[in-house]
Amino acid sequence: MLQVEGLQAWYGESQVLHGVDLEIHDGQIVTLIGRNGAGKTTTIRSIMGIHRQKRGRLILDGVDLAALPPQRIARLGVGYVQDDRGIYSGLTVHENLVLPPVVSPDGWDLDKIYDAFPPLRARARQPGTKLSGGEQQMLAIARVLRMGAKLLLLDEPTEGLAPILVRRVGEILREIKAHHLTVLLVEQNLRFAVTVADHHYLIVNGRTVESLSNEEVERREQELLEYLGV
Amino acid sequence: MENLLLQVFNGLVNGAFFALLSLGLAVIFGMLRVVNFMHGALYMLGAFATYLLGTSAGVSFWWALVLAPLAVAAVGIVLERLFLRRLYDVDPLYNLLLTFGLTLVLQDTMRLRFGIQGVPYSAPSLLKGAIVWGNLLFPTYRLFVLGFSVLICLLTWWVIEWTRVGMIVRAATENPGLTRALGIDVDRWVPPVFAFGVALAALAGVLAAPMRNVSPLMGADLIVTTFAIVVIGGLGSILGSVVTGFLVGVIVALGAVYYPPVSNTLVFVLMAIILLLRPAGLFGSLE
Ligand SMILES: Nc1ncnc2c1ncn2[C@@H]1O[C@H](COP(=O)(O)OP(=O)(O)OP(=O)(O)O)[C@@H](O)[C@H]1O
Ligand SMILES: [Mg+2]
Numbered sequence: 259m260l261q262v263e264g265l266q267a268w269y270g271e272s273q274v275l276h277g278v279d280l281e282i283h284d285g286q287i288v289t290l291i292g293r294n295g296a297g298k299t300t301t302i303r304s305i306m307g308i309h310r311q312k313r314g315r316l317i318l319d320g321v322d323l324a325a326l327p328p329q330r331i332a333r334l335g336v337g338y339v340q341d342d343r344g345i346y347s348g349l350t351v352h353e354n355l356v357l358p359p360v361v362s363p364d365g366w367d368l369d370k371i372y373d374a375f376p377p378l379r380a381r382a383r384q385p386g387t388k389l390s391g392g393e394q395q396m397l398a399i400a401r402v403l404r405m406g407a408k409l410l411l412l413d414e415p416t417e418g419l420a421p422i423l424v425r426r427v428g429e430i431l432r433e434i435k436a437h438h439l440t441v442l443l444v445e446q447n448l449r450f451a452v453t454v455a456d457h458h459y460l461i462v463n464g465r466t467v468e469s470l471s472n473e474e475v476e477r478r479e480q481e482l483l484e485y486l487g488v
Numbered sequence: 489m490e491n492l493l494l495q496v497f498n499g500l501v502n503g504a505f506f507a508l509l510s511l512g513l514a515v516i517f518g519m520l521r522v523v524n525f526m527h528g529a530l531y532m533l534g535a536f537a538t539y540l541l542g543t544s545a546g547v548s549f550w551w552a553l554v555l556a557p558l559a560v561a562a563v564g565i566v567l568e569r570l571f572l573r574r575l576y577d578v579d580p581l582y583n584l585l586l587t588f589g590l591t592l593v594l595q596d597t598m599r600l601r602f603g604i605q606g607v608p609y610s611a612p613s614l615l616k617g618a619i620v621w622g623n624l625l626f627p628t629y630r631l632f633v634l635g636f637s638v639l640i641c642l643l644t645w646w647v648i649e650w651t652r653v654g655m656i657v658r659a660a661t662e663n664p665g666l667t668r669a670l671g672i673d674v675d676r677w678v679p680p681v682f683a684f685g686v687a688l689a690a691l692a693g694v695l696a697a698p699m700r701n702v703s704p705l706m707g708a709d710l711i712v713t714t715f716a717i718v719v720i721g722g723l724g725s726i727l728g729s730v731v732t733g734f735l736v737g738v739i740v741a742l743g744a745v746y747y748p749p750v751s752n753t754l755v756f757v758l759m760a761i762i763l764l765l766r767p768a769g770l771f772g773s774l775e
Binding site: 356 | 655656658659662663665667669670671672673674
């Protein structure tokens with residue numbers, strides 16, 4: 259279980275997170291929704307330990323993450339998929355997959371990965387960035403599955419993808435859930451969010467202001483969409 | 489024609505030194521984001537280590553090829569742990585200044601002990617003489633330098649392209665922050681990678697000892713050209729640094745024959761042209 263309480267964060271002098279609270283139970287998919295610049299990426303990067311100028315409680319299964327460097331947090335089983343996918347151009351597709359250490363026996367082996375993501379097998383020897391945007395997204399997710407992460411932090415995995423690929427990401431998320439993994443998903447697309455997630459947090463100006471169930475999101479869709487400016 | 493061939497050969501031998509030096513610089517820059525100004529001084533230490541090992545302990549040139557780079561790499565690690573690492577979080581300019589300062593310290597230390605003239609060192613007897621090919625005379629030692637340097641460059645390339653350590657170095661070079669977030673302790677690899685780059689410089693120094701005067705300032709002349717090579721090849725590009733190293737060696741040698749006044753400036757003219765046409769360098773890519 260991941261608990262975030264009173265998370266604040268700064269870039270130099272300017273404070274961008276003013277109090278983010280969220281709770282994700284094992285096996286849940288929870289989304290973080292909010293406008294551009296609300297602080298979603300900063301929240302994820304703070305949990306991951308990449309963003310250091312922060313204050314607040316970050317607890318993963320009883321372990322305090324706040325003071326740990328990213329490599330230690332990753333080894334606790336946190337898989338990070340950054341907003342630009344973070345595929346290395348200097349590494350082949352295969353190398354991109356096997357770069358992170360395997361941190362748990364639940365990590366998917368390469369055969370399982372390649373069966374789940376056939377395009378990756380076909381292009382295993384090519385540079386990672388030769389893949390299409392959608393394939394790069396698959397690769398970024400596959401990479402943390404192979405690692406054996408139990409908590410996935412996915413920053414806008416559907417951004418810029420064609421509808422068919424968005425559906426594919428949805429399928430992958432359901433498969434991840436079937437494996438009882440936990441996901442914190444940053445998502446702007448509300449209609450998509452309710453099809454994959456169990457719960458939602460709305461973040462406004464660096465604060466989580468609402469905690470919403472799927473029913474509430476559907477009931478208040480119009481209001482939320484207007485709020486998100488879509 | 490024969491003269492040209494000989495000049496190309498000599499150029500390649502000079503290029504062998506450039507390639508080793510710029511390869512080390514590129515590896516260090518990629519992993520540490522440090523422009524290691526003391527690279528030339530470490531090359532000089534490699535040559536002096538060879539000389540000292542020989543005169544004080546009777547260590548042969550062949551053993552010096554192994555021991556001198558190890559000794560200088562040890563010095564490098566000490567300097568990295570003591571000084572360089574404190575500045576990784578601030579502007580890279582600080583480490584440039586620091587390593588510039590350390591260069592002066594290293595040079596003057598050697599000058600106090602050995603004077604500015606330098607000391608002689610002769611090639612092992614196995615490598616004396618020359619190989620005749622038609623009308624051409626190829627000094628054995630130079631052939632050895634060229635072959636050995638190519639071998640080391642290939643070996644380095646192999647390690648970087650085909651081993652797990654190499655993969656980590658490539659990943660950390662491209663995106664250190666993400667690499668940490670994927671569970672890799674990038675900082676743990678900094679001292680060994682730095683040591684490796686230093687060892688390459690020292691190895692170039694060992695190879696230089698029998699060929700060039702072993703003197704405190706021998707690296708100072710070389711380092712500026714080496715920087716130009718790294719820029720031409722593309723900052724941090726492994727392949728770029730090696731290919732450009734050999735290329736520049738040849739260009740300088742040919743320049744020296746056909747139009748001596750510009751032979752030394754040629755490299756910088758080339759650098760300016762490349763920067764205008766391809767700002768990221770021949771083999772570099774802009775993010
Ligand atoms: N490196 C930085 N330096 C200074 N301010 C930053 C930096 N990165 C982000 N910010 C600011 O912090 C705030 C939160 O940014 P963040 O990237 O976390 O938002 P986000 O919710 O992920 O937005 P988006 O939907 O555009 O990805 C924004 O106001 C942004 O301008
Ligand atoms: Mg963002």
